[in-house]
Amino acid sequence: MLSGVRSAARKRLFRSDPAELLGVANWSETGGGGAGGHQHWWTALENNFVLEATDDEYGGVVVDADRLPADRAAFARSLAASLSYWKSVGKKGVWLKLPVDLAEFVPLAVKEGFKYHHAEEAYLMMTYWIPDEPNMLPANASHQVGVGGFVINDQMEVLVVQEKYRGSSLDGVWKLPTGFILASEEIYTGASREVKEETGVDTEFVDVVAFRHAHNVAFHKSDLFFICMLRPVSSEIKIDETEIQAAKWMALEEFVKQPFIQEDHMFQKIMDICIQRLRKCYCGLTPHHVVSKFDDRTSTLYYNVAEPEDVNCSAA
Template sequence: MDSVSLSEVTITRRTHLVEGSRAISSSVSNTKSQYVYGESLAATADSGYKMNGVNLKNRTLFGSVKERLLLDAYDDEYGGVVVDHGKLPSNPNVFTSMLRNSLSDWRRKGKKGIWLKLPVEQSELVPIAIKEGFEYHHAEKGYVMLTYWIPEMEPCMLPANASHQVGVGGFVLNQHKEVLVVQEKYCTSSNTGLWKLPTGFINESEEIFSGAVREVKEETGVDTEFLEVIAFRHAHNVAFEKSDLFFICMLKPLSDKIIIDDLEIKAAKWMPLEEYVEQPMIRGDKMFKRVIEICEARLRHRYCGLSPHRLISSFDGRPSSLYYNVVDDDQDHSHSTCSANIYE
């Protein structure tokens, strides 16, 4: 039996048969009926309940039928519910009925936050859910996530959408004290002609260190090895009111031939560090000036950045990258890279 083909029928005394989307017979004025697709449901005074002519003498069996009038969902660990987006009904009318039934059921059970993920192929269901009180949480290329907070006397405790975007910049310095720089094809008029570090955004589930190596490779064709996070910047209201984390990474060049990505890069070259610093835009920017000072201090072993160390937490059993560095570790000398020559 298709779980989207049934809806609840409240019966008293007389037989009421629902088939398709119309009532075959009804003789009690207080009968409540919701439209049904594809199945027949009946109740009799002497036999209890019938479905498609089959007696359901046990109310437990009828209860199992009622459960199929609800959206498929599972409980989360915070007292809420996550709707199974892979089992949503395709008919908007059926979805409306099942959503209302489900909300009533979740409210009766004391559930709190509801997560409803609607695939782009079923975007026609979005206005229905919004009308029932759901709110937009976030959207991705293939879906929209909606939420509903049931407790009226409690503040909503559902986590907000992601608040930050994460970017990386690659500071690549060769043995000739030349830094790898690019000119972007598309930039603001104030940045026209500026030679800058290769930069970009981290992909979903991508590490900071691998993202920096990837961005440099994509924009310039130069292979590199990640060394350290030299510093990171935290800024707000950067893009569509989102905050920004920008990690400046020191990378060791493994090749020197430049092959630019002409879709986004106008030019790329190895520029003497002194010439790079003397650019008016760089020289007049306190943050970039400080970044160069930090990188130079690292080259002279007067500064130590952050290196990733893969660890597994007992809380979730997942491997994570913990970024840190120590000047000296008697138990594990591999933790200390501050005194190492980055070009060895």
């Protein structure tokens, strides 16, 4: 489970025991000469200060990104001293988050053996795996999530678009509105939002009818694409001109007959499913809010619940 890295109650702040760091068993005794001797220890301590960090639940440490040294030389010294210390006390994984304004520390951490883990606009996360055993640190995010909206009105017309940026094989092709869900967005809100942005049409989410899993897509990551049935609650079309060339309501029969769909096994199957769903011969997955004590998190569980009129679907 990944959860430990960020959901872990930060158990205790620690700094190194100064004596341990300097390899002296009992420094308060050995340093107890004159004021000059004392000064010597403090200077050494300040030069070798172990980075502020908290323990994680898996025997590792998370460096405090808000308390990093101010300059390159101090950071380089502290990082080396910290690694020695963490190794000596048997720590496993080290998490080092470098804010973008400390980008000059990145090459220093690489030199010390840290690896890139993931990055967001505000920071680069680096890691160091200490033990002589396989790296158990969790991987970074692996998937993009897209949505496609099957929006059909009472006249059996489907809401379709032509995209502005498309391969030439898609010239003249009318397709369903699609897009990526935003950070922390729900699938059901993302599908309605994309349809609204691309076509101006308001919709209500009905269900997820199927999903597609593909690999090695953007930045070599994987892709989950959810095909969603939506009910239109407005009809006037107003396109987003930055992304969309044209949008319209198109007779379902005409839409399905396009060579692009007829020749494409995947789209044909998706359209079969949508049509079965329309005829109430297919159960989609509907979103339900659930709270789990396991992680005290509100989340959305998608499962089959037949509508009362879906006589063929016994999943209720």
